[in-house]
Amino acid sequence: MCDERERLIGFVYEECDDSERQLVETHLDSCSTCRAEISALRDVRQDLLAWRVPLHEPIWRPLPVAAAPAPWWRQVPAWALAAAASVMFLSGLAGGALASAWLPRAGADAGRPAAAPAHAVTAAELTQTEQRIIQLMRRELSGIDQRVSMVSTPSAARVVNASFPTALAAEVRGLQEVSEERDRKLLEVITQTNTDLARMRSRLRDDVLAELRGSGSSGGGLNK
Amino acid sequence: MTRTDEELVARASAGEVDAFNQLVTRWERPIYALAYRTLGREEDARDVVQEAFLRAYRGLRGFKGEAKFSSWLYRITLNLCRDWIRRERRTPLVQVPEGVDPVDLADERVAPQESVEELVARREMSEAVAKAMAELPEEQRTAIMLKEYHGLTFQEIADMLDCPLSTVKTRLYQGLSVLRRRLERRQAEEASLRRATWESS
Numbered sequence: 054m055c056d057e058r059e060r061l062i063g064f065v066y067e068e069c070d071d072s073e074r075q076l077v078e079t080h081l082d083s084c085s086t087c088r089a090e091i092s093a094l095r096d097v098r099q100d101l102l103a104w105r106v107p108l109h110e111p112i113w114r115p116l117p118v119a120a121a122p123a124p125w126w127r128q129v130p131a132w133a134l135a136a137a138a139s140v141m142f143l144s145g146l147a148g149g150a151l152a153s154a155w156l157p158r159a160g161a162d163a164g165r166p167a168a169a170p171a172h173a174v175t176a177a178e179l180t181q182t183e184q185r186i187i188q189l190m191r192r193e194l195s196g197i198d199q200r201v202s203m204v205s206t207p208s209a210a211r212v213v214n215a216s217f218p219t220a221l222a223a224e225v226r227g228l229q230e231v232s233e234e235r236d237r238k239l240l241e242v243i244t245q246t247n248t249d250l251a252r253m254r255s256r257l258r259d260d261v262l263a264e265l266r267g268s269g270s271s272g273g274g275l276n277k
Numbered sequence: 278m279t280r281t282d283e284e285l286v287a288r289a290s291a292g293e294v295d296a297f298n299q300l301v302t303r304w305e306r307p308i309y310a311l312a313y314r315t316l317g318r319e320e321d322a323r324d325v326v327q328e329a330f331l332r333a334y335r336g337l338r339g340f341k342g343e344a345k346f347s348s349w350l351y352r353i354t355l356n357l358c359r360d361w362i363r364r365e366r367r368t369p370l371v372q373v374p375e376g377v378d379p380v381d382l383a384d385e386r387v388a389p390q391e392s393v394e395e396l397v398a399r400r401e402m403s404e405a406v407a408k409a410m411a412e413l414p415e416e417q418r419t420a421i422m423l424k425e426y427h428g429l430t431f432q433e434i435a436d437m438l439d440c441p442l443s444t445v446k447t448r449l450y451q452g453l454s455v456l457r458r459r460l461e462r463r464q465a466e467e468a469s470l471r472r473a474t475w476e477s478s
Binding site for chain 1: 280294295297301302305309310313319323326327330334336376399400402403405406407410421424425426430431443446447449450453454456460
């Protein structure tokens with residue numbers, strides 16, 4: 054064992070299995086040279102503890118954590134909000150026109166059994182359609198939000214990585230794509246909403262006209 | 278709740294920035310210590326630490342977890358230190374402060390009852406160890422640093438340095454033996470100096 058002193062290293066660092074430790078201990082009982090060697094190695098290890106590292110301020114500035122995403126309606130661009138408001142206004146207008154067409158007849162026909170048109174649009178249906186549109190928009194926006202979040206989280210972290218233009222360029226491209234996708238989706242939603250409303254208006258007009266023709270009344274209805 | 282490195286690495290890889298910040302908070306001190314002891318200069322060590330974490334962040338998705346996260350960080354740091362030394366074409370420096378400032382010493386006091394004499398002796402010993410280490414061959418110095426100051430196992434060191442386990446033990450034994458002789462010589466020189474001072478006074 055005196056010829057292979059590297060074996061003592063495992064013993065000094067207590068990183069050897071039981072059989073090897075037993076072997077070294079047995080040897081040390083009869084070898085003063087190796088005992089002195091072990092003692093010297095332990096002493097120098099003790100000396101090494103004196104090597105201090107100077108205190109230092111934190112080196113790495115923490116990466117900025119992405120803020121919680123804003124509510125979906127705050128992330129909708131102003132033009133989209135304006136478009137949605139127009140849609141709502143138009144639907145309200147259509148509802149008002151419908152009501153003005155129906156209400157006088159309801160008064161004139163009082164006392165007569167009401168013959169409800171086969172496809173009459175009710176207030177409940179209008180509310181339902183409105184809710185459906187809102188849900189549709191919300192779902193689309195939520196999907197977009199998730200994608201935006203996936204792309205923008207690491208990007209916030211890379212603020213300090215300005216020295217890596219390639220990564221930054223890729224990141225900007227990613228954000229641009231998401232932004233474009235978001236705009237496209239919103240346009241789809243608004244187009245779909247307009248189509249729904251046009252269809253609904255057409256149905257309303259047909260219903261009212263059918264009812265007017267059926268009754269032969271000239272009470273204030275919608276003109277064709 | 279304290280998360281393991283593996284959990285934090287998984288979260289950071291998925292884009293959770295705060296998870297990476299936590300990993301840095303956990304490992305900045307040891308990584309700085311390794312860089313400082315390898316390069317011997319605070320400013321260089323700071324630069325290397327900054328670069329090491331930047332590289333780790335950029336390479337996080339490529340880290341498959343075959344080794345511990347800390348081992349991976351140590352490897353990045355050592356490679357950077359090696360490049361640094363090669364680029365600067367110099368051997369590791371040892372920063373030796375000029376004179377002894379009692380205020381600095383008071384800051385370094387590890388125990389309230391430690392006397393100024395003990396503080397001075399400890400500081401001198403620190404400098405002596407730093408000098409002796411700087412004179413060792415790089416592979417011996419690295420093995421000793423990873424074992425003594427970072428508690429890596431023989432196997433972890435072997436994996437990190439891409440060498441057999443027996444080589445790690447040999448480097449440790451040879452490095453410690455050289456250090457022992459140098460430190461003993463220094464102690465002998467100091468003892469004779471003190472004796473000479475005492476005799477002349």
